[in-house]
Amino acid sequence: xxxxxxxxxxxxxxxxxxxxxxxxxxxxxxxxxxxxxxxxxxxxxxxxxxxxxxxxxxxxxxxxxxxxxxxxxxxxxxxxxxxxxxxxxxxxxxxxxxxxxxxxxxxxxxxxxxxxxxxxxxxxxxxxxxxxxxxxxxxxxxxxxxxxxxxxxxxxxxxxxxxxxxxxxxxxxxxxxxxxxxxxxxxxxxxxxxxxxxxxxxxxxxxxxxxxxxxxxxxxxxxxxxxxxxxxxxxxxxxxxxxxxxx
Numbered sequence: 001x002x003x004x005x006x007x008x009x010x011x012x013x014x015x016x017x018x019x020x021x022x023x024x025x026x027x028x029x030x031x032x033x034x035x036x037x038x039x040x041x042x043x044x045x046x047x048x049x050x051x052x053x054x055x056x057x058x059x060x061x062x063x064x065x066x067x068x069x070x071x072x073x074x075x076x077x078x079x080x081x082x083x084x085x086x087x088x089x090x091x092x093x094x095x096x097x098x099x100x101x102x103x104x105x106x107x108x109x110x111x112x113x114x115x116x117x118x119x120x121x122x123x124x125x126x127x128x129x130x131x132x133x134x135x136x137x138x139x140x141x142x143x144x145x146x147x148x149x150x151x152x153x154x155x156x157x158x159x160x161x162x163x164x165x166x167x168x169x170x171x172x173x174x175x176x177x178x179x180x181x182x183x184x185x186x187x188x189x190x191x192x193x194x195x196x197x198x199x200x201x202x203x204x205x206x207x208x209x210x211x212x213x214x215x216x217x218x219x220x221x222x223x224x225x226x227x228x229x230x231x232x233x234x235x236x237x238x239x240x241x242x243x244x245x246x247x
Contacts, residue, residue, distance in 0.1 A: 002074055002086060010077045011045055015128040017157050024182050027211040027218035034182050040130040040155065047131040048073065054138065065138070065146060067195045079129060082121065084114055092198040099202045101164040112167070119163040120154075123176050127156035132184070146191040154204075155182040158213050179213045 016037045025031030035043070052069050059066065074086045087110055097107050099116060107116055120127055135151035157180050161173035185204035192198045210216035217223035 002077070002089075004073075007073045007077050010080045011041060013080065014041075015080065015126050016155060017126045020155075021180050024180055024212050026179055026181075026214040027216060027221070028208070029219050032182070032212075034180070035130075035153065035155070037128075040128065040153065043133060044076070044130045047133050047136070050133055051136060054136070058138070063140065065140075068138075068146070068148070071191075071195060076129070076131075079117065087114070090197060092192065092196045095197060096199045097201065100204060100206055101162070101167075103165060105165055107165070115167045116165075119167045119171075123160045123162035123173075124156035124158050124181075125160075127154060129154055144193070146195075148189045148191070149186065150189075151184060151186045153182055153184055156180070174210070175215060177214045181209060181212050183209045183212060 014037055020036055021034055023031040024034050048069075051072060055065055055069055058064075071090065075090055078084060078086055078090070091110050091113065093110050094108060095110050095113050097113050097116070098105070099107075101116070101119070107113060129152050131150050131152040137149040139147040139149070141147065157178060158176040159178050160176045162176060163171045163173045165171065183204060185202055188201045188203075189197045190199040207216065207219075211218060217227065
């Protein structure tokens with residue numbers, strides 16, 4: 001059974017492999033200060049305080065969404081400690097989810113959702129998620145459906161290949177350079193009447209993620225400009241072919 005003590009232990013549990021750099025540059029246009037683990041832990045702890053206050057405010061308006069606090073704690077705990085035993089309390093079995101690594105596809109089913117998430121953990125073993133204060137939005141539709149949007153930081157050392165859809169042993173992957181990355185992402189969750197997530201999506205800046213890891217060249221480099229020129233030539237060639245008269 002999930003308890004507040006379990007949640008508090010997870011809040012205090014370090015995950016990041018040391019040392020963590022003071023800034024993350026890679027091939028970004030400029031380096032960005034890295035939030036250290038104690039800062040991430042304090043930020044997440046404050047997020048839950050603020051989220052609880054937000055839910056309490058909705059109660060003053062006659063909207064009871066107190067279950068969302070418990071859901072958020074179980075959700076965050078499960079991914080931090082890599083324990084999926086509470087999945088039936090968080091998601092529907094036919095959960096539908098999208099991510100930039102699905103390339104427009106929608107994964108269906110809880111098993112595929114877990115496999116997708118562990119693709120990140122396999123590539124970035126010390127990966128942790130930390131929600132950003134004041135960047136969480138609750139939407140209540142006229143039919144009563146609850147939707148949640150959260151902006152957060154993902155942090156960790158990208159050591160191994162990141163598998164993309166369908167995330168199995170034959171799936172293509174994005175190489176890991178071993179660099180420490182800390183990038184922002186946005187998640188969108190839709191809940192059914194039972195308080196279970198039935199649909200969701202993750203969005204992040206792929207340029208930021210791959211340039212900060214050093215995998216993609218920086219925006220001002222000749223290599224990056226060459227990649228864009230090559231892409232432009234390919235597009236021009238396709239246009240010429242599509243516009244050529246039929247023989």
